[in-house]
């Protein structure tokens with residue numbers, strides 16, 4: 491007969507009655523006042539019983555203090571095996587542990603933080619390492635490169651000493667440099683796609699701003715073009731008043747700040763004053779009186795004074 495079949499599912503009476511002993515053990519293990527009501531017991535085997543008490547600690551909703559008590563065969567004394575805090579069936583549990591690299595979200599990095607990139611990161615692939623040798627008959631072979639250098643020597647100054655890392659013209663390194671591939675790793679096709687999708691979600695043709703725009707970024711004077719394959723679909727907005735200033739925008743995006751969207755109305759200029767020098771306008775010296783007398787012109791007044 492196996493050991494499992496010999497175990498009794500009926501709790502041992504003396505162990506089941508040792509509630510106070512179990513509570514004392516739980517209170518000794520827990521902080522004072524956090525052991526709650528007795529919530530039941532379970533027979534763990536012959537003369538082994540676990541008592542459960544509600545845990546009243548904050549943040550441990552549904553957890554229980556479990557105290558296992560036992561006694562030896564033919565012994566009358568019950569002793570404590572262990573006291574632990576265990577989650578109940580409806581316990582509030584922490585979410586499953588997730589590695590930090592999967593928990594990281596855009597914007598989490600702060601100054602001084604380092605973000606290691608996985609060697610197998612799908613967004614990257616090897617760049618041009620310089621280990622590949624050109625075939626002997628290649629137009630970019632070392633011999634051809636030397637020839638090009640010799641031809642250029644008369645008209646082109648050599649690179650300054652501090653720029654010795656600049657590849658010589660005609661070499662594979664020079665071509666790789668021009669294409670932006672002369673790095674340990676470059677964006678993979680997958681990396682390009684996910685970046686393009688992300689940028690298009692933020693500043694693409696389906697956004698509300700683009701839908702209401704008078705024209706697209708492709709025709710906007712504030713668009714700064716970018717190189718590489720992404721330059722065929724994206725650029726950088728350089729309009730400080732636009733919502734996408736300094737951001738990568740789809741060429742099909744657009745906003746009301748489009749350089750040709752509206753023409754600024756010109757401020758109306760007042761007409762220049764007209765000076766008529768061919769005639770003299772008489773002006774009264776004194777304002778007309780209320781008696782209804784006619785204003786007297788300056789020359790007429792002078793004439794009157796001469797007659798008196």
Ligand code: SF4
Pocket residue numbers: 705706707710711712713726727728729732733734735739743744745746747748749
């Ligand atoms: S101002 Fe508007 S339309 Fe012009 S590049 Fe920037 S986002 Fe595009």
